[in-house]
Amino acid sequence: MTLLDFARGPALQAALIIFVLGAVWRIVGALTAPWRLVPANPREGALSPAVAALKGVFVKMWPHKPFQQAGLFTFVNGYVFHFGLAIVVLLFTPHILFIKGLTGLNWPGLPSNLIYMVAVITGASLIAGLVHRLRSPVLQLISRNDDYLSWLLTFLPVVTGLLATSHLGARYETLLALHILSICAFLIWFPFGKLMHAFLFVFSRGMTGVRMGQRGAEL
Amino acid sequence: MTLAPASSHPHAPREAPALTGMADAVLAEVAARLEDYAETGRAATIELTAMPLTTEDRAELEAWLGRGEVAVTIESAGHSEIWETRFSGVWFVRHFGEGDRIATESIEIADAPLIVRSHPADMRAAARRLAALCADQSTRTRRDA
Amino acid sequence: MQRSQTLGEILDSRGVSRRAFLKYASYVSALMALPAGSAAAMAEGLAAARRQSVIWLSFQECTGCTESLTRSFSPTLESLIFDFISLDYHHTLQAASGEAAEKARETAMAENKGKYIVVVDGAVSTKDGGLYSTIAGVANVDMLRASVKDALAVIAVGTCAAFGGIPKARPNPTGAAPVDEIVTDKPVINIPGCPPIPEAMAGVISYLVSFGKLPELDDLRRPKAFFGETIHDRCYRRPFYERGLFADGFDDAGARQGYCLYKVGCKGPVTYNSCATLKWNGGVSFPIQSGHGCLGCSEPDFWDQGGFYRPLSTSLRDLGPALAGAAVAGAALGAGAAWASRRHQAAYVKEQAASEGGKK
Amino acid sequence: MTQRIVVDPITRIEGHLRIEAETESDGTIKAAYSSGTMVRGIEIILRGRDPREAWGFAQRICGVCTLVHGVASVRAVENALKYDIPANANLIRNLMISAQYVHDHVMHFYHLHALDWVDVVSALKADPAATSTLAQSISSYAKSSPGYFADVQKRLKTFVDAGQLGIFAGGFWGHPAYKLPPEANLMAVAHYLEALAWQRDVARLHAIFGGKNPHPNFLVGGAPTPLSTDPHSSAGGAAATTLNIVALSEVHDIIGRITAFVDQVYVPDTLAIAGFYKDWFARGEGLGNFMTFGDFPLDGSADTTKRLLPAGVILNRDLSHIEPVDLNDPGQIQEFVSHSWYEYSGGKAKGLHPYDGETAFAYDGPKPPYDHLDMDKGYSWLKSPRWRGKAMEVGPLARVLMLYASGHAQTKELAGYALKKLDLPIEAMFSTLGRTAARTLETKIIGDQMKGWLDTLVANIRNGETAVHNPAKWDPSTWPTEARGVGFMEAPRGALAHWIVIRDGKIANYQAVVPSTWNAGPRDPQNQPGAYEAALADRHKLEIPSQPLEIQRTIHSFDPCIACAVHVADPNGVELSQIRVF
16 A cells, blocks of 8 residues: 555545544534523623624634734734635645545635645745744743644645645655645644634634623623 | 538637747757857757657747758668758757657757768678679679670 | 577668667657667667567466557567567467467577566466466466576566556455566566556667666656656646646536546546657557546556546545544534533532532 | 367467367367466456446456457446437447457457468568569559568568577478468568558557557546547647547548558458468358347447347358347346356356356366366356357357348448359358458458548537537436446457446446357356367367467467456455365
8 A cells, every 4th residue: 555545545534534523522512511601690781692692703803902013913924824724725626626525515716826826825824923923922831732733733734735736855646645644634633622723713702702792891 | 621610619728838938948958059069079969859849849940940051861760851950060850750750859969960970880791792792793794704 | 599690780681771770779768868879879789789588478467568569659569579679478479379389488588598588467366376377277476487587687567567457456356466576586677557658668678678777767666767757747738737727527618628637537646657748659649638537557556546537636435424423423422521511510500509508 | 099289378369268179199179178267357356346437447358459348338337327428429439449340350360360371481482573463463552562572571581590580489380281372471471560560550540539559548428538629729739638620630541541451451361361271161160150249339329220230149050040139138148157267156057147147266177287177177267158058159250140141232242252252152151261251351341431430420520519428427426226237349359248237336246248258168067169169179180289270270260369258257256265276
């Protein structure tokens, strides 16, 4: 069995099973766990929980005024690599075919050259994020191994994907296998670390919105 | 045989890149090699067969180089056409294979392409054959007399 | 038998000049992208060589490799077998049969001890003593071992001989194995393909005859001259791939405009071969040009790569049921965890209430 | 005293064939046994795979008749799914199949069969001028000057003088059964080389439609090559992606070269060589039963009445009556394994229709290396197919007889011309050389149809009809849970059919019953011999038992293709563990 066979076969299979199992476990667990709402009665004129939750989700998409100066880089850079990742993952034709193979869903892709450009920007943005994290004493203080591991496992697929398409460093099928294996690692770690925020951020922000709303606090 | 359709194809592809710029690159290399040859006497061969030249590229290159004073045809293991271009010392060598298809194509920078010259071993063999012929002729002449 | 003449002497006696060698050599060196000046050296090598004795063994095969070799335009099979090599044993072409054929093989081996080349097409059945494929009552695996004993080198032509090919496809019913699994003490060159490009076979044989050494090989023992780049790298449809223009079917608008065949399963990106540059049958076409994706036929185990029409970026396995199972298991785990948590919380609240009640 | 002659390997065929013959002391063959000695298990390998890619596996059954199994396979899937293909795809397939016929038959004649009749060494004694006269007397072929034949002879002479005979080493040169004068031998050697060069051009037709040859590509639901009517697509470069005007005019040229060579070289050579071997029109037939499945649909429909080659069975050489053939009738086509190295779950004596076919290895032959096979037990990897329990001969002779019996005008005319020229009655066709001559005649008949198919294709394109693939049932989700079908064709070597059972989008059973299995199969439970075995027992006397040229002649007249014939499957997957040799 070649490395590519291993990657496309058992590795991908195991990784996807772990990913689905873990992610469903955590989502179902989070949703069916007891919701510890604020025991006190809501203040008068408080927003309904649904609206408050929505507000919580959307308002947090941009920093509060007092933090705008200091948090601007984090926010902008965050947007860059999140959008970059979404474009690369969801609009590159080979990736679409991969998703189609799993789910049967299909949509048009973007030109590959454009994707390469976006991937380069995404990679640069991820590096900038890491440098920022390492240079900021506060961020250093609150960073765990989980943060670094999650960063690495996001960064590797981007880099290996770029290397594979540009045939740099090794033969294409080796690079492609490494790319797939890096995605496997990403998938395996995903449900258990901070990467899970991709699924959970909606609920956590919504929850914050509800709680703050009940207290009548401005988000 | 014509195949002209009643109407043009609805999804006509955009014009194919007929000229890729490869001809310019080859021409530049020819120029550099020729200069080198004129100075140092180092002959060179530029193999065109495996180059990604389009039909148009080839035609352009051939037109640029043009035809000079010498043209040679060889009949050995198929047909070959060789000509000196309008640049002295730059030769176009084209070998045809099975079915008169071009088998290889190259540009040689030399005083004469290798394949035109007679090989010493061939000349030795020819000398033997010629000597045999002379001997044969003389016996026949004597017998006739 | 008379002393065999050198190829140069044979040409002399036919009154043909050495230009024929030079022309032939310039073709092979262009084919194999040899450095400039190699043609002259190769021509000299050819002139000094004797007709190379070649023993061609056909095992678990379909004769497609031999058929392919007969389609070689330059060098042609005729020039190869009449001018450059002595094909001393070859089932499909040789005149003798039965005992006489086997004798021809043994004679060639004895007369060219240490100098002959063995070419093998077809896989070698190894299961149950190789009884699934025999010639003259002898199992292929035994005939191979005996034939290579005094060989100079072995060339495995076709994917079956090089990598096991279709007989080795799952579930490999006859225990088919590639040649280099059996022959471990001789140099082996693999020229895979189903079948291989004829010029690749003829080119490698010519190279061996004229230089008397092996061409540069990759890690799968394939000559780099022919297997150095992927089909995708040299495919004229590559620009469409880069522009994201793909055929979605075999006869849709994209297919008619010659868009990239990646979506319909083309294996060009992971297939090392010269189809896109040398093309087939005298440069007429190659599979992608004629509208079908590359099957990847010069790669090991290409039969078991998940399907000809499955895009390269998809998983090799059908994951639907496994993932559905994982989702159900995950949901159960999640619900279970939540239930445990609720019970834990209920017990805690009760405990709190009890302790508070106690205080009162 | 009975003698046992073994010929293994039979060379100049496709695959691995062994013949054992029992002869009387005067060399007359009393009984013959045909054994296929190589198996790969392709039917086993096909199980569980995507039916749309079965053609690729099936095609690798044989690289000589390189497309026939691909065609039979896509037809089987299309039949199972009731999948119509566009008319253009049918025309493209017809062109590819007919090119295969011409290519295969000419190569067989010159490169595989000719050396049974042509003494290469004797050609050295020929007078080139006389050879030229001979060649010009039988054909208008351009390459016939004394200088041309002198060149060929010189090339042959240096080859022989150099001391390495290569492929000609060990031939039975000088055998008394060689009857051609040196000039005819020299002409044949020249055409041996001509045909090698010519066939390269024929194969180009496959490369145009299928990307390469051998093993061109096929597609379930049509043909893979989109047609382009775009004027730019002929310009080369990135737009040259489809079948365009340049490619079609090349097809046109190839067809011209095909018919020229067949008319000017192949047909005259066959008649000329046959004229020296008339005694071979009186032996080597054997069974007297002939079968065809029919081929060359004249449009895209499954209507079997509209085919160039008819289907049917002729029994006991009775050309006045043709029996119909039904490939789906379990009582008609059955395969037996009583003398084959397989086991059936219901016992060895039973016959199975291919839909219910089984292929489980059960070798009970001697352990290699061996000298002789045991004919009371299994002795071949081939099965024994039978039609209503009868052994059948398939192939060019069967087809030509079927065309003749069904009143095909061109066949009657051609056969009449050839027989008159050789001064032979129609009964002479039931023979070794009758088979060889039938192959030549049908090459001409089929080759002559090619231009018409191409013209229709071009006319369709002009009318704006460019579809080559029907995408309707490409997606497996459109298929029924279970489907079964049979794809049949006339391969150059004879009637060929593939049976497929599709379950849940995957292959549940796949069985190929191929021409050389009909012809080369071993004895059945009734001890009825197969076509090779019967033909060899039909008036053969070996002049020199150690040089069994006579066996070669009759076996080669069938054009064996043994990799095809050997089975190719197994519904139960595993081979049996009780291999009894060890």
